[in-house]
Amino acid sequence: xxxxxxxxxxxxxxxxxxxxxxxxxxxxxxxxxxxxxxxxxxxxxxxxxxxxxxxxxxxxxxxxxxxxxxxxxxxxxxxxxxxxxxxxxxxxxxxxxxxxxxxxxxxxxxxxxxxxxxxxxxxxxxxxxxxxxxxxxxxxxxxxxxxxxxxxxxxxxxxxxxxxxxxxxxxxxxxxxxxxxxxxxxxxxxxxxxxxxxxxxxxxxxxxxxxxxxxxxxxxxxxxxxxxxxxxxxxxxxxxxxxxxxxxxxxxxxxxxxxxxxxxxxxxxxx
Amino acid sequence: xxxxxxxxxxxxxxxxxxxxxxxxxxxxxxxxxxxxxxxxxxxxxxxxxxxxxxxxxxxxxxxxxxxxxxxxxxxxxxxxxxxxxxxxxxxxxxxxxxxxxxxxxxxxxxxxxxxxxxxxxxxxxxxxxxxxxxxxxxxxxxxxxxxxxxxxxxxxxxxxxxxxxxxxxxxxxxxxxxxxxxxxxxxxxxxxxxxxxxxxxxxxxxxxxxxxxxxxxxxxxxxxxxx
Numbered sequence: 001x002x003x004x005x006x007x008x009x010x011x012x013x014x015x016x017x018x019x020x021x022x023x024x025x026x027x028x029x030x031x032x033x034x035x036x037x038x039x040x041x042x043x044x045x046x047x048x049x050x051x052x053x054x055x056x057x058x059x060x061x062x063x064x065x066x067x068x069x070x071x072x073x074x075x076x077x078x079x080x081x082x083x084x085x086x087x088x089x090x091x092x093x094x095x096x097x098x099x100x101x102x103x104x105x106x107x108x109x110x111x112x113x114x115x116x117x118x119x120x121x122x123x124x125x126x127x128x129x130x131x132x133x134x135x136x137x138x139x140x141x142x143x144x145x146x147x148x149x150x151x152x153x154x155x156x157x158x159x160x161x162x163x164x165x166x167x168x169x170x171x172x173x174x175x176x177x178x179x180x181x182x183x184x185x186x187x188x189x190x191x192x193x194x195x196x197x198x199x200x201x202x203x204x205x206x207x208x209x210x211x212x213x214x215x216x217x218x219x220x221x222x223x224x225x226x227x228x229x230x231x232x233x234x235x236x237x238x239x240x241x242x243x244x245x246x247x248x249x250x251x252x253x254x255x256x257x258x259x260x261x262x263x264x265x266x267x268x269x270x271x
Numbered sequence: 272x273x274x275x276x277x278x279x280x281x282x283x284x285x286x287x288x289x290x291x292x293x294x295x296x297x298x299x300x301x302x303x304x305x306x307x308x309x310x311x312x313x314x315x316x317x318x319x320x321x322x323x324x325x326x327x328x329x330x331x332x333x334x335x336x337x338x339x340x341x342x343x344x345x346x347x348x349x350x351x352x353x354x355x356x357x358x359x360x361x362x363x364x365x366x367x368x369x370x371x372x373x374x375x376x377x378x379x380x381x382x383x384x385x386x387x388x389x390x391x392x393x394x395x396x397x398x399x400x401x402x403x404x405x406x407x408x409x410x411x412x413x414x415x416x417x418x419x420x421x422x423x424x425x426x427x428x429x430x431x432x433x434x435x436x437x438x439x440x441x442x443x444x445x446x447x448x449x450x451x452x453x454x455x456x457x458x459x460x461x462x463x464x465x466x467x468x469x470x471x472x473x474x475x476x477x478x479x480x481x482x483x484x485x486x487x488x489x490x491x492x493x494x495x496x497x498x
Contacts, residue, residue, distance in 0.1 A: 006347070012354055109358070115483075116354050119326050120347055 012116035013109060013137055051226035052186030053217055054084050054095035056156040056167045056179075057196060059209035062244035063156040063165035064251075065093050066213040068188070068221060069236050070228025071100055080231060085239045087248045089114040092130055092157030093241050097186035099149040102141060106151050110134055127159035131168040131176055139174025154185050158243050165243060188220030188227035195219045206242060207259075210251065214238060214259050218267075230260045287388045291412035294390025295337045299323075300426030301394065302436065302457060303334065303419075305405050305443035306450035309398045309478040313454040315426075315462065316472040319490075324474045326485035328353040328365045330398045332476050336426035337391035337412075345374065345393065367397030371408035371416055379414020388412055392425035398476035398484055405443070405476075428461045435460060447475065448496050451488075455497070468493040 008015040051072030056065045071079035078100075085095045086107045094110055096103035113133060118124050125133065134155050141151050155168040167179040182200055184192035195216040204212075217238050221229035230237050237260050240251035299315040301323055312334055314323040325346055327333045333349055335342025349370055357365045374393055382388045393410040407419040422440045424432035435457045445453070451473065458466055473488040480486070488496070 008351070012351075012358075015351055015355070016358075112354055112358055116350065119350050119354075122320075122322060122325070 010117045010120040011133070012113045013133070013140075015116075016109075017140075052084060052097040053184060053188030053192050053220040053224065053227040054097055054154055054186055055182065055184035055189075055192050055196070055213060055216055056095065056154055057182040057200065057209050057213055058165050058167060058180070060203045060205055061165075062158045062242065063093075063167060064206065064209050064213055064240065064242050065095055065154075065156050066217060066238050066240045067095050068217055068228045068238055069231070070226070072226045077228070080228065080234065080236055083239050085241050086111065087241065088130070088155075088157075089118070089124065090247050091124070091160060091243065092127065092155065093243055093248050094134065095154040095156075095185075096151065097154070097189070098151040102144060102149050103151045103153070106137060106141065106153060110137060110153075113137070126161065127157040127166055130157060131155050131166075131178075134168070135170060135174045135176035137174075138170050138172070142173060145172045152185050154183060156243055158245055160245070163245065184216060184220070186220075186227070188217075188224035191220040191223040192216040210240065210255070210259055211263070213240065214256070215263060218260075218263060230257075230264070232261075232264075284383075287382060288413060291382075291388040291390050295392055295412065296427045298337045298390075298427050300424060300428045300432055300458065300461070301334045301336050302432060302454045303394050303396055303407055303423045304436070304440065304445070304450045304454055305407070305421050306445040306447055307443065308447055309476045309484065310396050310405050310407070311447060311450045311454065312394070312396065312474050312476075313451065313458065314472040315458050315466060315470065317470050319469075319472075322472060324472055324487075325350075326474075326483065327370065327395070328357065329362055329482060330400065330476060330484050331365065331367050331370065332396045332474060332485055334394040334396070334425065335391055336393075336429075338389070341389045342391045342393065345378075345389075345391065348377070349374065349395075367395045367406045367408060371395045371410060374410045375414045375416040377414075378410060378412065382413045392429065394423055394425055396476060398478050400478075424457075431461045432457050451493070451496050468497065 008018055054067035056063050065085050067084035069081055070077060071082040085093060088094045088111055094107055096107050114125060114130060134153060150172055152170055157166055159166050167183055169177050169179055169183045182196045196212060199212045218229060221227045237253060237256045240256050242249045242251055301314040304311045312324045312332060316323050324334045327349055333346050335346060352373055353365045353370060378389055389412055391412060395408045397406040399405050407423045409417045409419050409423050409425060422436040439453060468490040471493060473493055475486050475488060476484045477486050
């Protein structure tokens, strides 16, 4: 018998998984059903999550995170005002791509996980610790991924020890990879990455990096049907969060709108 | 096998109660007090890292006196209970009353069933939202639960503290500064010593905050408040 009797430690996720009735999503065993008709890649594993672009870019004070607002259901728009970027705790945020239901659940569970740890331990998890825990949670979703319900988060945090912003990307198997400059994921992720590759410079100020992020999202929306562009009629603009030493902050919608409108009028002149 | 001696239930309970009281009497005390901006918790605690006061949920705080390992176990169980309830239903469905009830049930059944009772006293405090009143529950070693108004105290000198405070605390219009001064005065008088800002653990459930209202007040801020 273990000397440390507490079977759950400080993790809410493990606590949920260890006690019944199971609030964690349970998937049938792998191979018991054919993979859902998403976009099955090799051996039935769906290749990319659909219908989203979320991105994170480092800048001089930390990380900026942004995401489009559209939810897609096959060839239909399921939602125009969905938020895909969430504050995880005081110094980190998580953006989600993939099947909306499990993805939103993952984000919510991750928020509770961090708060739970902080309350039990009386101390916040390190930035690296948060990224690793999220990797375990993504891995836990692997059986569901085989059913077509892929969830790929993007994690950005401010590392208070290193005093810098950090970005982590994930794969379906819970693989965790750190990015030193920027990353975008989702169906429009490649277009967003291409844009950022052209425009990104080290140590930019917030306003510049906001412009890059919005331009990347705009290009992604142009090329990818699953990504929504700024909706000028309804006044819906991308969600933008800024993670710095001072904490996580929602960027004011007016500022995002202003930058978006400037970008659009510049494009108009080019056409 | 020899038959166990017969012990009457009255005798058994009286022995257990005496044992638990003795254990708690050795421990230091904690005061909870309603003030204008929320509820203040002040503990006589020389350690800066081993806490007696802790955040439980958005508007709920926990405090334990007595045996550290026992109230720490209860604290963890409470946080799990609260987080699970908030996850299953909604954040607003987590209440101090339900937590206090859960504690009362568990501590009460341990008191009557287990050979050794828990040597703890707990406070579960909730700050009201908007114009709703605050709630302060005191749970004893035998699972009995008391709904306190205005001020509450647990630990070795609980009764003396309560008498001292009840005579001076008038209405929840005290500022944070006044509430802290009164709490410190009570602790100083009852324990016959001079507790500095280093010997105190102070936290507040701040009514004016949204989301997580629990805030620790560090020794630097205590000094400014007492100055």
